[in-house]
Amino acid sequence: MVRYSFIEPKAKPLVSSFSKIWILFISFVSLLLILFGLFLLYKIHSYKIGAIKTKNDRVLLEKKINNKDDYIKYLLRQKSLGEEIYTRNTLLKNSMKNLFDLVPDKITLNRVIIKKDSLIIYGKTPTKDTFNFLLSAPLKSIFNTSNTIFYLSANGWYNFVSTNKITPTDSFNE
Amino acid sequence: MSKIDRSLEKINYIKLLIFLVIFIFVTLLLISILILPNIKKYRVARGEFNQARVHKIRVQSVLKEREKELKKLRLDNWKIFAAFKHDFTKEEFLTSAKQFFNKATLKNVKHSSYTKEYDVYELNVTSTLKTPIKFYKFLDGLNHYNNIVQADFPIDLKSNGKMIYSSFKIKVYGLPKKKNKHLIKSNPN
Numbered sequence: 001m002v003r004y005s006f007i008e009p010k011a012k013p014l015v016s017s018f019s020k021i022w023i024l025f026i027s028f029v030s031l032l033l034i035l036f037g038l039f040l041l042y043k044i045h046s047y048k049i050g051a052i053k054t055k056n057d058r059v060l061l062e063k064k065i066n067n068k069d070d071y072i073k074y075l076l077r078q079k080s081l082g083e084e085i086y087t088r089n090t091l092l093k094n095s096m097k098n099l100f101d102l103v104p105d106k107i108t109l110n111r112v113i114i115k116k117d118s119l120i121i122y123g124k125t126p127t128k129d130t131f132n133f134l135l136s137a138p139l140k141s142i143f144n145t146s147n148t149i150f151y152l153s154a155n156g157w158y159n160f161v162s163t164n165k166i167t168p169t170d171s172f173n174e
Numbered sequence: 175m176s177k178i179d180r181s182l183e184k185i186n187y188i189k190l191l192i193f194l195v196i197f198i199f200v201t202l203l204l205i206s207i208l209i210l211p212n213i214k215k216y217r218v219a220r221g222e223f224n225q226a227r228v229h230k231i232r233v234q235s236v237l238k239e240r241e242k243e244l245k246k247l248r249l250d251n252w253k254i255f256a257a258f259k260h261d262f263t264k265e266e267f268l269t270s271a272k273q274f275f276n277k278a279t280l281k282n283v284k285h286s287s288y289t290k291e292y293d294v295y296e297l298n299v300t301s302t303l304k305t306p307i308k309f310y311k312f313l314d315g316l317n318h319y320n321n322i323v324q325a326d327f328p329i330d331l332k333s334n335g336k337m338i339y340s341s342f343k344i345k346v347y348g349l350p351k352k353k354n355k356h357l358i359k360s361n362p363n
Contacts (some may be wrong), residue, residue, distance in 0.1 A: 004266040017182050022258035026200055033201065037208030037348045040216050054226035061233045068240040075247055075255065077291065081255035085324040085347065092325055093313035100306050114329040 058141075119143065121162040124153070131160055137153040139164050260320045262295065262346045270319060274312035275301035276337070283343065295346040296326075303338050306331070322347040 015023070097113070103123075104110055109131065111122035119139075125131040128150055140146045143164035151159040248255065264280045271278040283296040303309060309331075317325045329342040 008321065018185065018189065019193070022197070026197050029197070030200055030204055033204040033208060036202070037212055040212035044212065044215050044219045047216070047223040051223040051226045054223065054230050058230040058233050061230065061237050065233065066236050067239055068237070070245060072240065072244055072247060074291070074361065075251070078258055079247070079251045079254055081259065081292070081347065082251070082322050085273070085322055089313050089316045089325055091321075092329075093310050096306065096329075097310055098315075108332055112329075112331045114327060116327045116332075118226070150355070 028031055033095075075077055102135065102138050104130070106130050107135055117166050119162075119164045119166075121164075122160070123162075125150075125158050128158055131158070136162070142166070237264065254322070257320060257322045258347065258349050260348075262321045262348060264297075264307070267323075270315065271299070271301065271312065274308045274315060275303050275340075277302040291350070292347050293350045295348070297344050297346065298341065299344055300339070300341045303340060306338065309338075309340065316344075 005071040099112070099114075099119070107123055107125045109121060111120075113120040121135075123136075131148065131150075136146065136148060139162065143166045146162065146164045148160050148162040153159050268278055268280060278299060278301040281298045281300075283298055285296070288293050313325055316325055324345040324347070326343040326345050330340065332339045
């Protein structure tokens with residue numbers, strides 16, 4: 001075969017370098033966009049999962065708050081009952097102290113029965129007037145009804161039974 | 175026609191325009207299909223997540239407040255709560271009562287429940303004391319006793335000149351426990 005050229009022939013590429021650069025560039029940009037799209041999809045998914053988990057956590061925390069509220073209410077009921085009982089004991093002590101402070105030295109008490117709405121006193125008094133002026137008057141100011149029966153004893157003193165009643169709302173215990 | 179690739183030396187403007195158009199088309203297509211709708215979804219998802227996180231933080235702070243409140247309540251009233259939990263025994267009560275009374279005995283009356291949350295044991299106390307002051311001190315002492323104990327009516331005080339014989343009821347409040355019942359029943363007087 002006769003050669004007409006001094007240089008070796010080179011096969012012409014099917015796709016020119018210019019086209020290759022463009023195709024590579026377009027492919028690279030497309031790949032970047034696809035990767036960015038996939039990254040967005042991943043983030044959307046992780047945010048959704050995160051939101052569901054956070055909501056579930058919140059529901060659990062709300063349940064815990066409800067339980068704590070119930071327990072606080074329960075303890076508050078316990079506290080108020082305890083304080084109420086302590087107050088009742090103090091009131092009872094004060095009522096009894098007031099009652100015994102009310103009794104003058106001249107009058108001797110033999111028996112005292114304190115009920116929720118009544119007070120019965122058994123005792124001795126030198127005269128009916130001593131009882132009526134010194135003990136009956138203050139008792140009448142406290143109780144709604146106050147009745148006293150006197151018995152003359154052998155030494156000239158009077159044994160008495162004083163029954164005093166009060167309406168339930170104003171009783172000792174309140 | 176030359177077989178040597180001179181495409182980079184001599185730029186074909188028509189080809190350049192075609193590639194440019196293809197590039198713009200592909201880029202816009204991918205942006206409109208992949209990026210734009212997902213950016214909207216991403217913003218919505220991020221908004222929902224942030225909202226959920228803010229709610230959770232608020233609820234967490236409420237829970238912390240409740241825990242603080244509970245701790246304070248327990249600390250301020252530990253004596254009452256401990257007294258409700260403490261198991262009542264007759265021996266312990268009588269030992270304490272003997273500080274005020276010369277003689278004291280206890281007798282079971284009844285066991286009932288109070289508002290379903292508490293067990294109430296009613297007991298009768300009979301005691302001998304020298305002065306009513308001891309009785310006042312006993313009532314004061316009830317408020318410092320290991321259990322929640324209420325002195326109740328009727329209170330009967332009899333005097334023979336030297337000593338005062340008293341008879342009264344006490345109510346012991348405790349948390350419902352089978353153990354408490356057992357302790358009271360196991361120590362009958």
